[in-house]
Amino acid sequence: MVGPDADPALRNALVTMARSAGVTIDEETATRLTPVLASVLTDWETLTRAVAPEVEPMSVGRRPESQP
Amino acid sequence: MKWNELEEFTLAALSRAFKNRQVSPVEITEACLARIERLDRILNAFITLTPERALADARRAEQEITRGDWRGPLHGVPIAIKDIFATRGIRTTCGSRVLRDWIPTDDATVVRRLAQAGIVLLGKLNMSEFAYAGIHPDFGPPRNPWNLDRFTGGSSGGSGAAVAAALCFGSLGTDTGGSIRGPAAHCAIVGLKPTYGLVSRAGVIPLSWSLDHVGPMARTVKDAAFLLDAITGFDPADPTSADAPRGRGRPRSLQTLAKEVRRLRVGVLGEFLGEGTAPEVAARVRAAVTALEPHVGGVEAVALPHTEEIIPAWSAICYAEASAYHESTLARRPEDFGDQVRERLQVGLAVPAVQYLQAQRVRRMVISDFAALFERVDLLVLPTMLAEAPTIAAATASGSWMALRDRIRSTAPFNLAGLPAVSVPCGFTDSGLPVGLQIAGARFADRIVLAAAHVYEQATGWWKRRPTLTRASTAMAP
Numbered sequence: 347m348v349g350p351d352a353d354p355a356l357r358n359a360l361v362t363m364a365r366s367a368g369v370t371i372d373e374e375t376a377t378r379l380t381p382v383l384a385s386v387l388t389d390w391e392t393l394t395r396a397v398a399p400e401v402e403p404m405s406v407g408r409r410p411e412s413q414p
Numbered sequence: 415m416k417w418n419e420l421e422e423f424t425l426a427a428l429s430r431a432f433k434n435r436q437v438s439p440v441e442i443t444e445a446c447l448a449r450i451e452r453l454d455r456i457l458n459a460f461i462t463l464t465p466e467r468a469l470a471d472a473r474r475a476e477q478e479i480t481r482g483d484w485r486g487p488l489h490g491v492p493i494a495i496k497d498i499f500a501t502r503g504i505r506t507t508c509g510s511r512v513l514r515d516w517i518p519t520d521d522a523t524v525v526r527r528l529a530q531a532g533i534v535l536l537g538k539l540n541m542s543e544f545a546y547a548g549i550h551p552d553f554g555p556p557r558n559p560w561n562l563d564r565f566t567g568g569s570s571g572g573s574g575a576a577v578a579a580a581l582c583f584g585s586l587g588t589d590t591g592g593s594i595r596g597p598a599a600h601c602a603i604v605g606l607k608p609t610y611g612l613v614s615r616a617g618v619i620p621l622s623w624s625l626d627h628v629g630p631m632a633r634t635v636k637d638a639a640f641l642l643d644a645i646t647g648f649d650p651a652d653p654t655s656a657d658a659p660r661g662r663g664r665p666r667s668l669q670t671l672a673k674e675v676r677r678l679r680v681g682v683l684g685e686f687l688g689e690g691t692a693p694e695v696a697a698r699v700r701a702a703v704t705a706l707e708p709h710v711g712g713v714e715a716v717a718l719p720h721t722e723e724i725i726p727a728w729s730a731i732c733y734a735e736a737s738a739y740h741e742s743t744l745a746r747r748p749e750d751f752g753d754q755v756r757e758r759l760q761v762g763l764a765v766p767a768v769q770y771l772q773a774q775r776v777r778r779m780v781i782s783d784f785a786a787l788f789e790r791v792d793l794l795v796l797p798t799m800l801a802e803a804p805t806i807a808a809a810t811a812s813g814s815w816m817a818l819r820d821r822i823r824s825t826a827p828f829n830l831a832g833l834p835a836v837s838v839p840c841g842f843t844d845s846g847l848p849v850g851l852q853i854a855g856a857r858f859a860d861r862i863v864l865a866a867a868h869v870y871e872q873a874t875g876w877w878k879r880r881p882t883l884t885r886a887s888t889a890m891a892p
Contacts, residue, residue, distance in 0.1 A: 360760070360761070360764045364763045367744070367745060367763050368741070368745035369741070369745045369760065369763060370748075375760065379760060379761055383761055386761065386764075386765075389725075389726035390766075390772070392722060392726045393727060393776055394769075396720065396727075396772075396779070397775040397776060
């Protein structure tokens with residue numbers, strides 16, 4: 347998911363998300379921040395794994411198939 | 415009173431001296447201002463100095479104490495606060511060009527409470543920009559009194575330097591991932607991040623509203639407790655404010671609580687003493703646990719589950735909330751942010767709502783983990799910071815904010831869970847830089863946490879060691 351091929355997509359995502367907030371990110375900044383965003387993606391993968399239904403402590407928000 | 419005699423006093427000792435009329439608030443305030451004049455050109459702890467306000471506060475306190483109207487242990491005591499707290503009529507920059515000329519029309523609740531306690535306000539202290547990342551070049555970095563080439567830690571770095579150098583007798587800081595405890599550890603002072611909700615944040619510029627805490631920084635645990643007592647209490651102006659349950663979090667003397675500490679079980683979080691922790695730091699903390707052991711009910715090794723997920727969750731929440739808060743300013747005046755903060759805020763705009771919510775779900779898991787741990791033990795101990803203070807050059811270098819994740823690994827868990835945690839000095843590395851012991855407790859066990867830190871502090875006496883400030887003094891000598 348996080349590799350050289352993903353960079354243009356990530357870069358576009360960053361620029362687009364910023365634009366939606368009214369923030370313009372120039373080319374140079376976008377290039378510099380793309381690897382940072384890539385490292386953050388690793389965090390998000392960790393979060394996604396962590397809140398698998400079997401370890402989610404709240405019943406609200408569990409997927410139907412995980413309900414006891 | 416000479417400027418170089420102030421180090422003899424802790425806040426508590428100064429308070430006694432005021433009450434007994436051995437020294438006067440005006441005399442001490444003048445000495446503080448002289449000391450700041452002499453040392454702060456090197457330390458750069460202050461952003462704004464308020465000498466006229468300080469002397470007016472001191473004269474009022476002196477008159478009140480003289481006629482027997484003693485307000486309490488902070489009456490007449492010179493205090494300086496992080497420049498993140500709104501102060502009526504005094505500019506409040508938050509360390510940023512964005513707010514360089516902002517003069518609030520109201521005080522933050524905690525500032526008002528300190529004023530009611532009769533403090534002398536010396537000024538506003540340097541900090542990382544918006545308590546987030548980097549030091550804005552308009553203000554420059556504060557310097558660590560223990561080694562002027564080293565960083566104080568962030569973001570309450572000016573508070574760390576000012577208290578350690580005896581420019582003031584206490585300070586208030588804020589802590590979103592370790593910003594009170596880090597500077598406390600690196601500057602060899604005491605810093606408490608209280609339970610979430612115990613201290614009002616009304617009038618405090620947010621970084622990440624669900625992680626931000628306000629707390630005291632002082633030379634000793636007792637001094638920090640005096641400050642905490644003054645600022646604690648429900649505040650309707652802060653929607654997250656909570657009143658501590660009766661008997662917990664409310665003022666009780668540390669001496670009284672120290673008796674309870676003897677019965678408490680202490681858990682050592684071993685995962686913060688191995689890989690990723692500087693060996694010297696781990697050794698000092700292990701020695702601290704050994705020193706604490708005879709004074710508590712028992713010590714055992716414990717483990718915190720889900721440590722791998724804590725920093726990703728903290729980061730997603732902090733990034734998203736900070737960018738949400740600053741979004742409109744970032745769109746209108748991006749050039750007024752320092753590079754590091756601007757870039758971090760830009761990255762934060764890309765945090766998806768799904769990941770923010772997943773992070774909040776992880777947060778509930780971590781809160782449950784801590785609750786389970788506090789069924790087994792009463793207190794947790796671990797290093798405050800996992801390495802000695804970095805050089806200023808390393809701490810302020812471009813991209814250094816990515817290293818923040820490693821620096822807050824041992825402090826951020828308590829922000830995520832909203833639990834009280836204090837840093838107390840526990841020794842020095844071979845290069846003479848301070849190491850902090852972190853003691854954490856259950857929700858609203860703030861006074862117990864402080865009592866345990868007090869017991870340790872009194873048993874070991876590290877607080878008595880002061881920086882020599884030789885270079886700073888020499889540089890400023892006439």
